[in-house]
Amino acid sequence: MTEEDLEQIRAGVLLAAHRGASADTIAAEGHLSVTWVRDVLGAPDDALRDRSGHTIWVL
Numbered sequence: 884m885t886e887e888d889l890e891q892i893r894a895g896v897l898l899a900a901h902r903g904a905s906a907d908t909i910a911a912e913g914h915l916s917v918t919w920v921r922d923v924l925g926a927p928d929d930a931l932r933d934r935s936g937h938t939i940w941v942l
Contacts, residue, residue, distance in 0.1 A: 896923045 892913070899909045906926060910917040 893923050896920055900924050 892915070895913070896909055896915075899912075900906070904912075906917055906920045906924060909915065910920045913920075
């Protein structure tokens with residue numbers, strides 16, 4: 884895998900998160916490590932959740 888490939892994957896992760904997907908969902912659908920996805924998002928290991936229980940990611 885090239886650096887260009889990784890950049891495209893990172894861009895896809897950021898776009899999916901911007902559209903509201905959680906790190907867990909992004910990782911599962913992309914066959915990626917949740918830890919790696921959270922690192923790309925700059926997210927803490929513990930997800931923040933709103934009152935409804937939805938995951939909040941600060942970008």
